[in-house]
Structure formats: C-alpha cells, structure tokens
Amino acid sequence: MPDDRNSPKQVSSGGRERILEQAEELFRSRGYNTVTMREIADAVGIRQASLYYHFPSKEQLFVSVNERMFERHRLGIEQVIGKNEENLRSQLHAIARWFLSQPPIHFLSMVHTDMPLLDAENTARLTACSSNCIFEPICQIFTQAQQRGEIRQVRPQLLAGFFLSVIESLPLASTFVDDVPKEAIVNEMILVLWEGLRIES
Amino acid sequence: MPDDRNSPKQVSSGGRERILEQAEELFRSRGYNTVTMREIADAVGIRQASLYYHFPSKEQLFVSVNERMFERHRLGIEQVIGKNEENLRSQLHAIARWFLSQPPIHFLSMVHTDMPLLDAENTARLTACSSNCIFEPICQIFTQAQQRGEIRQVRPQLLAGFFLSVIESLPLASTFVDDVPKEAIVNEMILVLWEGLRIES
DNA sequence: GTCTATAGTCAGATAGAC
DNA sequence: GTCTATCTGACTATAGAC
Numbered sequence: 001m002p003d004d005r006n007s008p009k010q011v012s013s014g015g016r017e018r019i020l021e022q023a024e025e026l027f028r029s030r031g032y033n034t035v036t037m038r039e040i041a042d043a044v045g046i047r048q049a050s051l052y053y054h055f056p057s058k059e060q061l062f063v064s065v066n067e068r069m070f071e072r073h074r075l076g077i078e079q080v081i082g083k084n085e086e087n088l089r090s091q092l093h094a095i096a097r098w099f100l101s102q103p104p105i106h107f108l109s110m111v112h113t114d115m116p117l118l119d120a121e122n123t124a125r126l127t128a129c130s131s132n133c134i135f136e137p138i139c140q141i142f143t144q145a146q147q148r149g150e151i152r153q154v155r156p157q158l159l160a161g162f163f164l165s166v167i168e169s170l171p172l173a174s175t176f177v178d179d180v181p182k183e184a185i186v187n188e189m190i191l192v193l194w195e196g197l198r199i200e201s
Numbered sequence: 202m203p204d205d206r207n208s209p210k211q212v213s214s215g216g217r218e219r220i221l222e223q224a225e226e227l228f229r230s231r232g233y234n235t236v237t238m239r240e241i242a243d244a245v246g247i248r249q250a251s252l253y254y255h256f257p258s259k260e261q262l263f264v265s266v267n268e269r270m271f272e273r274h275r276l277g278i279e280q281v282i283g284k285n286e287e288n289l290r291s292q293l294h295a296i297a298r299w300f301l302s303q304p305p306i307h308f309l310s311m312v313h314t315d316m317p318l319l320d321a322e323n324t325a326r327l328t329a330c331s332s333n334c335i336f337e338p339i340c341q342i343f344t345q346a347q348q349r350g351e352i353r354q355v356r357p358q359l360l361a362g363f364f365l366s367v368i369e370s371l372p373l374a375s376t377f378v379d380d381v382p383k384e385a386i387v388n389e390m391i392l393v394l395w396e397g398l399r400i401e402s
Numbered sequence: 403g404t405c406t407a408t409a410g411t412c413a414g415a416t417a418g419a420c
Numbered sequence: 421g422t423c424t425a426t427c428t429g430a431c432t433a434t435a436g437a438c
Contacts, residue, residue, distance in 0.1 A: 015421080031314045033234050037414065049415080050422045058414065109310040111373055113232045135377065154389055157378045162390055165370035166363060172312055173362040176336065180356075188355060189363055196397025216403080237431065250433080251404050259432065 016054045019044050024065045028103055032062050032114035062114070063122050067129050073102070074133035081141060088145035089194050095138065096167060096186045104171045107164070135160055151197040163193065217255045220245050225266045229304055233263050233315035263315070264323050268330050274303070275334035282342060289346040290395050293364065296339065297387045300368045308369055336361055352398040364394070 022043035026035045037058055041048040055061040080094040107130065115123045135157075142156035166189050174182050223244035227236045238259055242249040256262040281295040308331065316324045336358075343357035367390050375383050 030317065031234075033232075034314070034318065036412085038412095046421090047423060049417095049424080052415070053421055056415095106309070106313050108307070108370060108373060109313045112307050112310045113235070113314045116231065117235065131377075154393060155378060155381075158374065158386055158389055159393075161370060161374040161377060162367060162393075165366045165374075168370075169309065169362060169366035172309060173359065173366075176332075176362060177356060177358045185359055188359060192355060192360075192363075192394065192397035194397070196393040196395070238433090239431080247403090248405060249431095250406080250435095253433070254403055257433095 019051065019054055019061070020065055020068055023061055024069055025103075027062060027065055027114075028069075028106065031106075031109060032058075032117060059118055059122060063118070063125060066110070066126055069105070070126075070129045070133040073098075073105075074137065076102070077134065077137045081137065088141060088150055088197075089190065091141050091145075092163065092190050092194070093187065095141075095163075096190065097183070099167045100170075100182055100186065105168065106171075107168055134164070138163060149199065151194075152199055154197065159193075159197070166193075220252065220255055220262070221266055221269055224262055225270055226304075228263060228266055228315075229270075229307065232307075232310060233259075233318060260319055260323060264319070264326060267311070267327055270306070271327075271330045271334040274299075274306075275338065277303070278335065278338045282338065289342065289351050289398075290391065292342050293391045293395070294388065296342075296364075297368060297391065298384070301371075301383055301387065305372050306369065308365070335365070339364060350400065352395075353400055355398065360394075360398070367394075 019040065023035075023040045026040055026043060037051055038048045040061075041051055044051075051061070055064065076098045077095055080098045081091055084090045084094045110126075115126060118126070138160040139156045142151070142159045145151045146153060146156065166186070170182050170186060173185060174180070177185065220241065224236075224241045227241055227244060238252055239249045241262075242252055245252075252262070256265065277299045278296055281299045282292055285291045285295045311327075316327060319327070339361040340357045343352070343360045346352045347354060347357065367387070371383050371387060374386060375381070378386065
C-alpha cells in the first residue's frame, strides 16, 4: 500500500508509475545520455540501485517512458481532432493548442542524439510508435482536407512534417522573439500555411 | 612542414585545421556528449592526449568547431543572396540549395542537448554566433521583401525561424517520404510558404 | 608536436542483506 | 521493494619523456 506522502500532483500512484513520471521529465529536458539513473532515483526519492527492480536497464526505462508519452499524445490529438470535425484550420489550431498544453517533445533531438545510442530494435520501436501516435493522425487531417477540396494537392506527409517542425521549433523561436506568446506565433504560422494551401474559390 | 600523405580532400592542411575538420564531422553527426576525444584523435590519426596541445579542453574544441562552421555558413548564405537580388522566392531557393549542399547543422539538438553542457559564457558565444551568421541574414531577406511590398507584414523573425525549421527537419522528413529528393521537398514547401505570404495583385 | 602512462571521476549494472 | 556495497568500464585531463 503506497503512502503517498506529499504527492506532487494528482494521484501519482506508487512505484513504477512514479518512476516513469520523473524519468520522463528528466529525459525530456536533458536527453537520454545526460540524465543519470542516480538523478532519476533522487527525483523519485529512492536509491539508484532500486530502479533496477522496476526496469532492467536505463535503455528499457527510456523506451517505456517514451512509448507512454507518445500514446498520451495520440489520445490527446485524436480527442481534439474529434471535437473539430469541420475544417482544417480549426483542426490545426486545436492540435497546436494540444501541443502547447504539453511539455515539448524535442523529437529532432531524440532522433538525432538519443536514438542512435539504443539497440536497433528499440530505435525501430520508438520510430514506429512516434509515427503511429503523432505523424499518422496529422497526415490524416491533411488528406481529409484534400478530399474535401479544401486545400491543394501537396503531399500530406510533407505538410505534416512541416507543421510538426514548426511546433517543435516553437520553444526556440519564442526565445528569439520576445514578449510574443507561443499561441500567437503558432496562429500566425498556421494562417500563412493555410493561405498557402487553400484553393481560392 | 605538413606531409599531407593521402589527404582525403583538397589541402586539408596539417595540425589544428585537420583536427577541426574531423571533430566537426563527428560532433555534427553524433553530438557533443557522445563523441569522445579518443574518437576524434583516431579520426585525425594521432593519440588522444595530443589533442590537448592544440585545444585546452573538449569544450573549447567544440566551441571552435562550431564558430568556424557558423562563419562558413554566413559566407555561403551572403554569397548566394548576393547573386539573387531580385525576388524572395529565388533567394529562398538559393539559400535552401546552399543548406542542402552542406551537412545538416542539427541546430535544435545543439541548443537542447549540447549547449546546456557548456559554460554559460560559451553558450552565449555560440548563441550569438548562430544568430549573426544564420538567423540575421535570413531575417533580412524577409524584411527586404516586405519593404518591396512583395509579401505580407508577418514578423520576419517568425518567417526566418519557420524557414530554418523546415530546412532543419529535412533530414528527418526525407526518411518518412521515400524516393523524393530533398530538393523537391524543399521546393514544394517554399512554394506553399510563398503562396501564403504573397500579396495578391 | 606527439607520445606513453596514469590520475581522477563517474557512469550503469549486479549481489545479496533486510 | 528498497537498501548498501561493489564491480567494471569509459571518459577527460595531466605529467613528463622524446
């Protein structure tokens, strides 16, 4: 029976789930290689060696953390898409709002810096997971907008990649542009993207 | 007098310059933390300890490598901008072609993963250097296009960040979209961007 | 300028008590 | 499930010969 003394937020359940939460925050903000098992243990409030009861290796912990995170994004994205059936613009705004409500993924760093340190098998798992959970759902809304005749025929995969790269570069962009909220930046860019794609009637 | 036996490309001069070349390639492809001084020394063909005759620390080597790289990009960008005075679209295509002719920078990974491991002073140096060499020149061409009345009034900093984020995500994007050359992808996205920005006459 | 040798750290992981 | 203690290996950097 977990005691839950001064639990930081919500339930936060005990054991494994608490480790996943703290590890996610650390991996997210500093990357796989830089974060040590010791730091994760400290954040959880246990000893470094105790982590190995729940996860067989740092690598497996990292994979579990990120599969969990990608799945959460899949749920979030599908939910906000479901609420905005009508048109591409409002769907894009809703997805952008979803991403802004979550900590950034830093997907490019993950692919470039973290994944090459993992087994080929784990790299493949995470790549497939990110594609299913994030890339594919966004591709779909562009495809559907094209089927409705709302936008021009540009490869949906490119548009999804384009859109995601803007989202991902937001943390950096907002340090270059002072005093403009991220929401405003992303709205401005969605407008440009949409104007560039729409079919003038 | 350097001997230059089997020099891989061009002059490649001896000593310090050879180290910078090899270190750049390694840091670029695997990041600051992952690359070891031993690997760099192996690539150059000397012993690990010998690197410390030319550079006082791994961190200083990393800073020197990247300042040199950013300066090279500044020259390249200013040169291709100079050749295409007329309009935004051809300037963007020229800059994109320049970036595609060079190995990717992975700027987001650098900011997110590498820089936090450096001294505050070195982080500031590299940040300023990247801004001067890459960000500012691209901002300028958007500003000038607006002054010519070629495109709408959208913050040039956002447009530069947007454009660069597309360039940076190209290595990843082209793994998701098979059999389409990077040139074609970037041209398609520049067209969308330009259509979204131009002032219909 | 480059070498050998090594100091000094710190990481991930395991063994076994409780 | 969590602990203490420890193994093993890898890395940056220094000392000093040549």
